[in-house]
Amino acid sequence: MSINWYKYASPATFYGLAGRLAPWFGWAAALLTVIGLYIGFFVAPTDFQQGEAYRVIFIHVPAAWMSMFIYLVMAGWAAIGLAFNTRLSFMMARALAPTGAMFTFVALWTGALWGKPMWGAWWVWDARLTSELILLFLYVGIMALWAAIDDPRRGDKAGALLALIGAINVPIIYFSVQWWNTLHQGASIKPSGTSMDEVMLAGMLIMAVAAWFYTIAVAFVRVRRIILERERHTEWVKHVLEAA
Amino acid sequence: MKSRHKKLLAIGLAVAGLGIVAALVLNAFQSNLVFFFSPSQVAAGEAPTGRAFRIGGLVEPGSLKREDDGLTVHFVVTDTAKTIPVTYKGILPDLFKEGKGTVAEGTLGPDGVFTATQVLAKHDENYMPPEAAHALEQAQKAQATVVPE
Numbered sequence: 001m002s003i004n005w006y007k008y009a010s011p012a013t014f015y016g017l018a019g020r021l022a023p024w025f026g027w028a029a030a031l032l033t034v035i036g037l038y039i040g041f042f043v044a045p046t047d048f049q050q051g052e053a054y055r056v057i058f059i060h061v062p063a064a065w066m067s068m069f070i071y072l073v074m075a076g077w078a079a080i081g082l083a084f085n086t087r088l089s090f091m092m093a094r095a096l097a098p099t100g101a102m103f104t105f106v107a108l109w110t111g112a113l114w115g116k117p118m119w120g121a122w123w124v125w126d127a128r129l130t131s132e133l134i135l136l137f138l139y140v141g142i143m144a145l146w147a148a149i150d151d152p153r154r155g156d157k158a159g160a161l162l163a164l165i166g167a168i169n170v171p172i173i174y175f176s177v178q179w180w181n182t183l184h185q186g187a188s189i190k191p192s193g194t195s196m197d198e199v200m201l202a203g204m205l206i207m208a209v210a211a212w213f214y215t216i217a218v219a220f221v222r223v224r225r226i227i228l229e230r231e232r233h234t235e236w237v238k239h240v241l242e243a244a
Numbered sequence: 245m246k247s248r249h250k251k252l253l254a255i256g257l258a259v260a261g262l263g264i265v266a267a268l269v270l271n272a273f274q275s276n277l278v279f280f281f282s283p284s285q286v287a288a289g290e291a292p293t294g295r296a297f298r299i300g301g302l303v304e305p306g307s308l309k310r311e312d313d314g315l316t317v318h319f320v321v322t323d324t325a326k327t328i329p330v331t332y333k334g335i336l337p338d339l340f341k342e343g344k345g346t347v348a349e350g351t352l353g354p355d356g357v358f359t360a361t362q363v364l365a366k367h368d369e370n371y372m373p374p375e376a377a378h379a380l381e382q383a384q385k386a387q388a389t390v391v392p393e
Binding site: 045046047048049050054057117118119120121124125126127130133134137138140141144148180181182183185186187188195196197200 | 257261264265268269277278279280282300336337338339340344347362363364365366367368369370371372373374375376377378
């Protein structure tokens with residue numbers, strides 16, 4: 001089966017597709033969140049050194065993963081947009097940024113709540129925490145740049161450029177705990193294997209998939225708004241708005 | 245405010261945000277990329293002198309002593325090669341234990357004693373139920389008796 005992907009590069013076609021898919025991803029995310037949180041809070045065992053406090057992990061790690069992953073996807077769309085001058089790519093980048101910023105904030109916030117009882121500090125300026133904070137500033141900076149430039153096409157390009165420059169920060173975040181000594185512990189999931197109980201791992205991975213689906217659903221809803229705004233002078237949008 | 249003033253302000257804010265990012269990057273790259281120094285690094289003179297810094301390592305088993313005031317503690321930080329005695333007055337984090345990781349911030353006195361103003365616990369990336377940790381410990385002990393060193 002071959003799909004004509006170029007067809008969906010048209011905002012008018014993608015508007016319909018995103019509208020049909022968004023509810024499915026939204027409901028799947030809700031269901032997986034319920035399952036993941038149930039496993040995390042009621043099924044997963046107590047940790048041998050951190051007791052019950054480790055359960056922040058079921059929110060913290062998926063949020064931190066998403067904060068980095070969404071940035072890479074956003075920068076990828078930005079790169080495609082710059083290279084091919086495709087309008088929808090920039091719109092997707094814009095649609096992803098707020099969710100990425102939210103997950104970054106959640107990762108920092110839950111990390112602080114976790115750090116105080118376990119490490120003894122809400123915040124430390126180690127390489128991992130600092131680079132994650134820079135990620136939040138990057139998201140906010142990119143969104144501010146988009147908002148500051150009235151001409152959408154010019155704004156697209158400026159924001160995309162900044163997103164691309166900032167992408168260097170993502171590997172720094174990920175490898176910070178390997179490259180430098182930090183207070184933050186190393187990764188529990190490595191190519192060589194995991195150092196985590198299986199039930200704990202299952203809960204965390206389910207929450208991560210839920211976060212993926214949530215991100216897709218929200219990005220689709222948001223990109224539909226952006227498409228309507230950008231294409232408001234076209235005939236098809238007038239038809240959509242008349243029908244609504 | 246005219247719209248172009250607003251635009252100017254917004255761009256200014258964006259630039260300021262970038263400035264903060266750059267400043268943080270530089271700050272992080274210079275003094276904070278290395279969050280702590282190991283006792284061996286301190287012994288080799290790599291730690292800064294004349295200002296506060298952090299040392300990190302394991303709390304040497306059997307070294308933790310509390311004074312009668314209940315707040316002042318003495319312990320030894322080790323990286324299995326070198327050791328540094330530490331004095332700290334304050335509340336220790338729950339995870340602070342002998343044989344576990346710690347990071348202490350403070351100054352090194354001329355007598356070689358590190359006076360800490362903050363003591364943090366550094367834990368590892370292993371997550372398992374207590375029974376599994378216990379079983380692992382038993383297995384390690386059993387192996388140690390089979391292969392005496």
